[in-house]
Every structure is written in structure tokens, then in C-alpha cells.
Amino acid sequence: MASRSKKVQYRDQPPDGGWGWMVVFSSFLVHIVVVGSIKSFGVFYAAFRDVFDEGAGDTAFINSTLVGMMLICSPIASALSKLTSCRVMVFTGGVLAAVGFVISSFATSVMYLLVSLGIFTGFAMSLIYSPCLTMVGRYFDKRRATANGIGLSGNGVGMFALSPLYQVLIDEFSYRGALLIIAGITLHGCICGALLRPIHLREDQEHKAVLDQKKQNIVENSQSSCRMTASKVLHIFDVSLLTDVPFALFTFSHFGTVLGYSIVFVHMAKHAQSIGVGKTEASFLISVMGITEFVFRLIGGWFADLGVMSRLHVYMIGVAGVGVCNLFVPFCSSYASLVVYMAFYGLFSGVFHALITVLVREYTGVARLSSGIGWTFLGGGVAYLLGSPIAGWLYDATGNYNVSFYCSGAMVLASLSILFFEKCAKHNDPNRDTREDNPTTLDISRESIEGTVTEPMLTERETTV
Numbered sequence: 329m330a331s332r333s334k335k336v337q338y339r340d341q342p343p344d345g346g347w348g349w350m351v352v353f354s355s356f357l358v359h360i361v362v363v364g365s366i367k368s369f370g371v372f373y374a375a376f377r378d379v380f381d382e383g384a385g386d387t388a389f390i391n392s393t394l395v396g397m398m399l400i401c402s403p404i405a406s407a408l409s410k411l412t413s414c415r416v417m418v419f420t421g422g423v424l425a426a427v428g429f430v431i432s433s434f435a436t437s438v439m440y441l442l443v444s445l446g447i448f449t450g451f452a453m454s455l456i457y458s459p460c461l462t463m464v465g466r467y468f469d470k471r472r473a474t475a476n477g478i479g480l481s482g483n484g485v486g487m488f489a490l491s492p493l494y495q496v497l498i499d500e501f502s503y504r505g506a507l508l509i510i511a512g513i514t515l516h517g518c519i520c521g522a523l524l525r526p527i528h529l530r531e532d533q534e535h536k537a538v539l540d541q542k543k544q545n546i547v548e549n550s551q552s553s554c555r556m557t558a559s560k561v562l563h564i565f566d567v568s569l570l571t572d573v574p575f576a577l578f579t580f581s582h583f584g585t586v587l588g589y590s591i592v593f594v595h596m597a598k599h600a601q602s603i604g605v606g607k608t609e610a611s612f613l614i615s616v617m618g619i620t621e622f623v624f625r626l627i628g629g630w631f632a633d634l635g636v637m638s639r640l641h642v643y644m645i646g647v648a649g650v651g652v653c654n655l656f657v658p659f660c661s662s663y664a665s666l667v668v669y670m671a672f673y674g675l676f677s678g679v680f681h682a683l684i685t686v687l688v689r690e691y692t693g694v695a696r697l698s699s700g701i702g703w704t705f706l707g708g709g710v711a712y713l714l715g716s717p718i719a720g721w722l723y724d725a726t727g728n729y730n731v732s733f734y735c736s737g738a739m740v741l742a743s744l745s746i747l748f749f750e751k752c753a754k755h756n757d758p759n760r761d762t763r764e765d766n767p768t769t770l771d772i773s774r775e776s777i778e779g780t781v782t783e784p785m786l787t788e789r790e791t792t793v
Contacts, residue, residue, distance in 0.1 A: 347525055348467030348475065354523035355460045355479030358418070361516050362425075362453050364486010364618070366395050370597045371495045371611050375503045377598075382438050388720035390441045391594045392713050397450025398457055399709025403702035405458040410698065414459035418521030421455025422514060428452050429511035433504045445507075456517045458705060461685050462698040463524050472689065473639065477629020477682040484622025484678065491614035495607065569699055575691040577749055579707045582684065584743025585647050586711035588654060588736035592617075592673065594716040596666075599729045605663050616667050617674035624678030632683055639683050639690070644747055646680025651740030657733035 369391050377387045409417045428449030435441045460479070468475040497506035570576055593614070600610035628646065632639045653673045660666045685701055692700035719732035 345471075346467075348464075350523050351460075351463050351467050351525070352475050352479045354418075354520040355464050355476075356482035356485075357520045358456055358460045358517060359480055359482030360486040360489075361514060361520070362398075362456050363483045364490050365510065365513070366391075366398065366453070367483065367487050367593045368491035368494050368614055369394065370593050370595070370614060371491060371498060371607075372503060372506075373594050374598055374601070374607070375498050376438065376441065379503065380438050383720070383724050386717075386720075387438060388594050388716040390438060390446050392590070392716035393442055393446030394450045394453075395590065395593075396709040396711075396713030397447055398453040399705040399712060401451045401454035402458040402705035402709065403699070404451075405454045406462070406698040406702035408455070409459045409462065413524075413526055414463050415521050415524040415526065417455045417459045418524060419518045420521075421452050421457075422517030422521060424452035425449055425456065425514045425517065426511040429507045429514060433507040433511075435504075454705075456520070458698070458701055459524065460520065461701055463527075465685055465689050465697045465701075466527055471633060473629040473632040473683060473686045475629070476686055477625045477627075477632075480629075480682055481622045481625040481678075483681070484618040484620070484625060484674065487618030488615045488622065489618075491611050491618070492608070495611040569692060569696060569703055572691065575688075575700065575703075577746055578687065578691060579704050581743045581746035582704055583707035583711045584746065585650070585680075585740055586708040587715045588739035588743070589650055589677070590712045590715035591719040591732060591736050592654075595719055595723070595729060595732065596670070599657075600663070600666055602728065603661060605666070609663060613666055613670045617670040617677070620671045620674030621678040621681070622674075624675045625682045626678075628679035628682035629686075632686065639686055640747065643680050643683040643687060644744060646676045646678070646683075647740060647744050647747075649676025650680065651737045651744065654733050654737030654740060657737075658730040 373387060373391050376382070376390060380387070405417060405421075428444060432441055432445040432449065435444065461476075464475055464479050465472060494506060494510075497509055501509070570579075596613055597607075597610040600613055601607060628642060632642045650673065653669060653676065657669060660669050684704065685697075688700040688704050689697050715736070719729070719736065722732045722735065723729055
């Protein structure tokens, strides 16, 4: 059979600009449409409780499952992006997410919403979210923290604009009509996907050569098709990343951070109402957080690129601030004090969120960035899935949110301590410096355990595929 050949242009380094700014713009829009939308869903939590008359913990599962599925399915989204492209995945996710919102508008119970909105729509949003972050990391190197900060700042814009908008839509059209309108908004994710022009980097070429060599060794040495299939699955999901101690510790720390951080988006509006704040005013609290988070995602990324202190230290400052803020929530007895709390919460949240994917790239390198993001978000997704329901059950048991916020603050600060172990592991890792300069080096050394690459790496600018 005659093979079709095409020439692929490989770049030695990410362009750090050019079309990359359009990719950043795409990421910015995705964070408005997807992440900003999800974080504004706390107003729906109150509406769902009123309509279906379920407990706080059970109803919170709808919102937490939506966010959790978006993050838990990130490894699947990353694997599908490798098999197709980031552009195809984002476009597909936009269509499926819109379908999910339409189906959810016909809900008759909390269980119905848990499946249609939580599981189905959450999975669709994972196809939009993870590939966009991966593409920004592929287009930028020296300015990647700044680029990520700009893209992620769309989160703040979304929270500022969408939370009060959703409350107005619910008041005017009920939650069913509001979900139909959100379905139309979500279709804009398809436009974001169209902006994700593929880019081929030299590191991809080298990493692919190593993997191809290992696949050949397996074909020659394996005795069963089961072993071959299992190896292919491990390659697609890049499970070997979990054996990298610094990366694994960072992912575990991120799990703890999100477990405590996540309760604000579901329970803050209801908590504000419980101390006498009106529904409209309560919905604006998320908008306050959105403003400061928008600003400090930009500032956090820019400051990290200055090199005044390490990116990990900047990240740790943001995490510590979030934990301390949550410990003070029980002392906020007025609307004004809650506004101040949400402003500082957005400040610190913006700082650490701007650096999550940047730090993942430092641990994994650009060739494995997609898999690294997938595994990190998997941990975050499980945390989102658990955090809000646990806070809701504590509310059901105590009659207020004080214990919930004390526990969330303590959990965030506990997760911070894990990063000190990460620093020790990083210091004792002899391959760390080499990996950060040439992230494929670790891949090559690991793959060569089962089969050494004897042919030199390809160096031609154009390669026949």
C-alpha cells in the first residue's frame, strides 16, 4: 500500500509570541465560558435546593461533580488530544457541553442533574479545558508564566460577569431557562478550538523517536498481545510521570489545596444568605473575587517571570493566603466583611492559579505537558468532587458553615507543608537540572532501560511522516 507523505515543520524552541497570542486569547475565552461559568454556579446551588428540597450535602454533589468531572477526565482529554488534536477536542467539547446544558434543563430530580449536568457536561468541559492549557505551554517558554496569567485571567472576568447574570436569568426564566441560555453561551467554545493552530516542536520529534524505539522493542520481545496493549495504554496516559517524586508530591499537594479551596464557589452565596444578605448581593460576592483574581492572575504570572523569587515560592504564598483567608470567614458577620474576604481570596487565588500549569511544565517538560496537566487536574477533580459535599454535610450536622470553613483553611495550610517535602525531593534529584533544560532527557533515560536507542536523533528541519 502506498503511504502518503507530508512534510512537518519542526521548531527548535516555542515561538514565545506570534500566533501564540491568539492561543492565549483562546485560553482567555475558555476560562470565561467554562471555568468562570462553573465557579459562578453557586447561584444554581441555592435554586436547586429550593426546587428539589434536598439536603445541602446531596445538592452540593451536582456542582462538585461538574467541576470534578472536568478535572478528573483531564487525562482522558489529554490522551484524546494526542490521538487527534487539541483543536478537534475543544470543538467537540463545546458541542457536547451545550447538549449537556440543554438536557439538564429538563431535570426532574437531583439525581437527574447529577448525571446530565455533573457527569456528562463535566466530561464535555474537560475536552475544552485541558487542551487549551496545553497549547499555551507549547507556544511559550520564557514568557510562559505571563502568557498563562493572561489566559487564566479570563476566569476572573467570567466570575465577575456571569455570577450576577446567572442570578438575573434564574429570576427571570427559572433555572430551566437559564440553563438553555448557558448552552448557547457554551457553544462559543467551538470558536476557541478553531484558534488552536497545531505547533510541532523538536522536543516532540525526539520524544516520539524514543517511544517508537521502545514500541519496536516490545513488539520484538513480547509474548502476548495483552502486554503490548497494556504498554500502549501506559504510553498514551504517560503513567510513568507518577513515579517522578517531585511531580507526585506537587500533585498530592494540589489535591489538598483544592479540597479546601473549592467550597467557596458552592457555599459562599448560601452562607451569605444565612447571615442576612440578600440573594442579589450574595451573587455579587463571587464577582468581587473575580475582579481581584483577574488582576492578580496577570500580576502573579508577570511577577513570576521577573525571577525575583522562584515560581514555586510565589505559588506557595498564594496557597498560604487562601488558607488563612478561609480561617477568618466565621468572623465575617456583615456583608462588608465578606466583600473584603472575597477580595483577598481572589488576590491569593489569582497568584497560585497563574502558576499551576507553569510548575507542571517545569516538572514534565513540554513533550509530556499534556499528560502532566491531566494527572494534576485528576487530583484536583477528585478534591472538587469531595470538598463541597463534605462542607455541606458539616453544615447539615452543625447548622452553620463555621466548621466547614475552619476545616477548609486547615486543609489548605496542610497541603502547603507537602511542598516542603517536594523541595527536598527536588534538591536530591540528580536529573532535575538536566530535565528543566532539556525535559526529554529523563524520558530517554527511562525508556532506555528496556531498549537503547542506537540511531541518532533526527536533526533535519523537515521529516517525512
